[in-house]
Amino acid sequence: EAGVVQSPRYKIIEKKQPVAFWCNPISGHNTLYWYRQNLGQGPELLIRYENEEAVDDSQLPKDRFSAERLKGVDSTLKIQPAELGDSAVYLCASSLVSRGPGETQYFGPGTRLLVL
Amino acid sequence: SQQGEEDPQALSIQEGENATMNCSYKTSINNLQWYRQNSGRGLVHLILIRSNEREKHSGRLRVTLDTSKKSSSLLITASRAADTASYFCATDDVYKYIFGTGTRLKVLA
Numbered sequence: 001e002a003g004v005v006q007s008p009r010y011k012i013i014e015k016k017q018p019v020a021f022w023c024n025p026i027s028g029h030n031t032l033y034w035y036r037q038n039l040g041q042g043p044e045l046l047i048r049y050e051n052e053e054a055v056d057d058s059q060l061p062k063d064r065f066s067a068e069r070l071k072g073v074d075s076t077l078k079i080q081p082a083e084l085g086d087s088a089v090y091l092c093a094s095s096l097v098s099r100g101p102g103e104t105q106y107f108g109p110g111t112r113l114l115v116l
Numbered sequence: 117s118q119q120g121e122e123d124p125q126a127l128s129i130q131e132g133e134n135a136t137m138n139c140s141y142k143t144s145i146n147n148l149q150w151y152r153q154n155s156g157r158g159l160v161h162l163i164l165i166r167s168n169e170r171e172k173h174s175g176r177l178r179v180t181l182d183t184s185k186k187s188s189s190l191l192i193t194a195s196r197a198a199d200t201a202s203y204f205c206a207t208d209d210v211y212k213y214i215f216g217t218g219t220r221l222k223v224l225a
Contacts, residue, residue, distance in 0.1 A: 004158070033212075042120070042204050042215030043159070056212055091158055104149070105213065107158035 002026070004108035006092050012114045018080035021111045025073070025094030032069060033105060034077050035091040043091055049075065079113075087115045120148075120205040120216030128222045135192040137219040139205030140185075148181060149206045149213065150190050159204065162190075195223045 005024040013019050025032050030051050035043035046065065048056040051072040060067065064083070069075040079086055089112050093105040123138045139148070147166045151159040165172045165181045165188065172179045178191040192199055200223045206213040 040217070042206075042217050044215070045212050048212055093159075104161050104164060105159075106161065107151075109158045 004092055004094055004106055006090075006108035006111055008111055009109060010112050010114075012116065013082055014116050015084055016081040018078065019082050019113060020079075021077045021090050021092075021113075023075045023077070023092030023108060025075075025092070026106055029094035029096055029106070030072070031095045031097060031103075032075050033093040033095075034067060034075070035093065037089045037091055037110070039088070046077070082113075082115045084115050087113055089113070120207050120214060122203070122205060122216045122219040124219060125217070126220045126222075128224065129195055131195060131197055131223055131225050133195055135195050135199070135221055135223070137190050137203055137221070139188045139190070139207075139216055141188075141205075141207045141216075142186065143207075143209070145183075145207045145209075147208055148188050150177075150179060150188075151204045151206060151215075153202045153204065153218070155201070162203075192221075195221075197223050197225045199223050 007022050032049040034046040036046055037043040046060045047067050049069045052069050065079055067077045089110040091107055091110045093107045095103050095105045120139050120141045129135050149164045150162045152162055153159045163174050163179050165179050167183055176193045181188045202218040202220045204215050204218045206215045
């Protein structure tokens with residue numbers, strides 16, 4: 001079974017440019033998460049989807065970040081415009097459900113973003 | 117905000133020794149998970165322990181949970197060079213998990 005797929009793996013952009021990350025979760029997983037991980041820190045949740053509905057986006061900087069999961073499968077996270085402080089690893093994870101058996105999250109390899 | 121705090125921040129041991137890392141958290145939880153992250157890679161789930169459990173084993177891993185002290189420990193026995201990684205605890209907060217800052221473990225061959 002394929003794991004969580006993310007692309008690109010690395011991205012270098014200049015500040016004020018837009019950038020987008022793509023994630024394809026494990027087949028059948030209804031819940032999808034986007035995390036940001038700064039150097040030397042643990043991941044911090046940006047947004048959580050239950051199917052196509054964003055049920056927790058309280059940590060998403062909505063002035064420049066947006067996300068979508070149109071058909072309840074793959075998802076895109078966008079930053080426009082990017083700032084220097086957005087340099088981090090962006091991790092996508094999925095789980096069968098968000099509560100109860102099957103709530104274990106499976107992570108993708110991440111996209112390492114460098115904003116110059 | 118980070119609820120879980122791992123201790124120590126970094127740990128260096130010889131191959132074959134045991135490694136113990138601790139996680140403290142602030143609010144009541146339903147469960148706690150431990151994850152491993154190798155350099156430059158995503159996180160891999162190791163073990164989940166529920167609030168009504170005190171100890172759990174998986175291979176060379178032993179996890180304990182003390183809800184009265186709001187703490188958990190992860191023990192890796194007979195460590196190997198391949199265990200070199202960062203280890204994170206994650207505690208549930210309503211419908212999301214909050215990760216700690218991690219313990220960076222280095223196992224020397």
